Amino acid sequence: MRTRICKVLPVAVLVAVLMAATASVVSAQSDQDRIRQQVDEAESRVAGASRQVEEAQQEVDEAQQRVTEAQAQADAATQTYGDAHADLHVIEHEIERVQTQISEASDFIESLRQEVQEVTVERYINSGRAPSLFNSEDAAEQIFLDALAQFVSEGNLDIVDDYRSALDDHALRQAQLDDLLVRQTDRTEEAQKAAEELQSFLDDLTDERNALAVRRDAQAGTLATLEAEVSALNSQLQALIDEERRRQAAEAAAAAQALLERQRAQREAELASQRQDNFGVVRSGRDWVCPVAGYFTHYKDWRAPRAYGGWHKGNDLFAARNTPLVSTESGIVVHKWNRVGGLSVHITADSGNYYYYTHLESYENQGPTEGHWLAAGTVVGYMGNSGNAITTPVHLHFEFHQGGKGNYVNPYPYIRRNCFGE
Numbered sequence: 001m002r003t004r005i006c007k008v009l010p011v012a013v014l015v016a017v018l019m020a021a022t023a024s025v026v027s028a029q030s031d032q033d034r035i036r037q038q039v040d041e042a043e044s045r046v047a048g049a050s051r052q053v054e055e056a057q058q059e060v061d062e063a064q065q066r067v068t069e070a071q072a073q074a075d076a077a078t079q080t081y082g083d084a085h086a087d088l089h090v091i092e093h094e095i096e097r098v099q100t101q102i103s104e105a106s107d108f109i110e111s112l113r114q115e116v117q118e119v120t121v122e123r124y125i126n127s128g129r130a131p132s133l134f135n136s137e138d139a140a141e142q143i144f145l146d147a148l149a150q151f152v153s154e155g156n157l158d159i160v161d162d163y164r165s166a167l168d169d170h171a172l173r174q175a176q177l178d179d180l181l182v183r184q185t186d187r188t189e190e191a192q193k194a195a196e197e198l199q200s201f202l203d204d205l206t207d208e209r210n211a212l213a214v215r216r217d218a219q220a221g222t223l224a225t226l227e228a229e230v231s232a233l234n235s236q237l238q239a240l241i242d243e244e245r246r247r248q249a250a251e252a253a254a255a256a257q258a259l260l261e262r263q264r265a266q267r268e269a270e271l272a273s274q275r276q277d278n279f280g281v282v283r284s285g286r287d288w289v290c291p292v293a294g295y296f297t298h299y300k301d302w303r304a305p306r307a308y309g310g311w312h313k314g315n316d317l318f319a320a321r322n323t324p325l326v327s328t329e330s331g332i333v334v335h336k337w338n339r340v341g342g343l344s345v346h347i348t349a350d351s352g353n354y355y356y357y358t359h360l361e362s363y364e365n366q367g368p369t370e371g372h373w374l375a376a377g378t379v380v381g382y383m384g385n386s387g388n389a390i391t392t393p394v395h396l397h398f399e400f401h402q403g404g405k406g407n408y409v410n411p412y413p414y415i416r417r418n419c420f421g422e
Contacts, residue, residue: 035240042229042236049226056219063212067295070205074297077198078318081393082299084191089305091184098177105170112163198318198393202297206320209295234264282377285418288328288349289377291357291398292317292419296383302410314356314399315411321361321394323383327374328355334371335363335381341397342386346371354401357381359389 237260245253283290296319304312327333329349338344341358348354348371361384365374374380385394400411416422 067208074201079299081194086304109166290419293324316395318395330376332371335366354405356399358397
């Protein structure tokens with residue numbers, strides 16, 4: 001609230017009008033002194049209330065600055081978590097690929113090993129026993145080793161070379177897998193740390209938001225006190241006008257009344273504007289109403305890789321648990337659970353657009369299973385992490401299908417515009 005309340009009060013102006021109107025009227029000095037004293041007392045009370053409003057506004061501004069700083073910290077933590085989360089999906093895909101290669105290499109090695117054994121045994125049976133190159137206490141093993149030595153001595157090493165090459169390749173793939181598993185562990189720890197930091201920042205943001213709400217409530221109380229003072233002053237001034245009207249000309253009283261009405265209308269308009277600026281809850285842009293009725297953070301995660309589903313088809317909005325979620329547009333709203341998203345909301349807007357909310361904590365304004373019509377800005381549920389988001393920070397997965405279901409559109413720029421006014 002930037003405008004001083006005292007600027008809209010008609011006290012000084014009305015006094016001047018009253019004094020000018022009564023200049024031509026013979027009045028007792030005692031009556032004029034009484035009127036001046038009453039006006040001075042009313043002005044003093046209004047001035048004191050105005051100072052209280054300014055002090056309350058300063059507290060609100062300081063709380064809002066802390067909320068802005070906490071918002072920036074939460075945004076940075078969200079980006080860190082998102083990067084680690086996306087990298088984990090890439091590493092998981094790479095681990096799966098290398099594990100498949102290791103399995104194939106193991107099968108190939110086993111087939112080569114059996115082939116070497118079969119050829120060695122066959123040559124041993126067909127050509128007899130070769131000179132012993134290896135020593136073994138077991139007679140059967142010694143016979144097999146001698147046959148293998150004969151196989152090697154004849155110079156046909158293709159299968160042996162293939163066998164050795166397959167072993168080397170297997171060892172290389174295993175080393176790659178070991179490295180990926182180490183990277184996965186490190187990245188998992190980073191993601192967990194980022195998630196913890198994000199939760200801490202969201203807690204701080206919630207605390208600051210609650211503190212801001214307390215400041216605004218205090219300001220509302222001060223405003224109510226000031227409005228009561230203004231109302232009392234108006235009543236007093238009206239009584240003065242009525243008193244003077246009995247002693248002054250009709251045109252002077254009419255002019256004073258007209259001025260009072262204009263000033264009163266201006267005061268009411270400015271007070272209404274101040275209440276709207278300071279106590280708005282649901283934010284709305286030129287496209288649609290912001291889906292989150294509270295403070296939240298997000299980052300550009302559109303088309304980020306996902307282990308299930310290939311890529312991210314929406315935008316994750318992070319906020320405190322049970323933050324209200326509202327309908328972006330008027331239309332048919334269906335509350336429906338699914339295995340992946342958990343508690344979910346489907347909105348088929350009157351405009352033809354389609355919206356998908358998922359991972360909710362609970363529902364609000366739930367209708368029949370086939371859905372029912374709700375106006376834009378109506379609370380449809382609350383922020384949570386149901387479904388497969390149970391291990392992630394509390395957030396809303398929000399999808400925007402422009403023109404109808406299936407036409408995915410990146411919701412990030414629309415959220416910036418409709419929720420943050422960018």
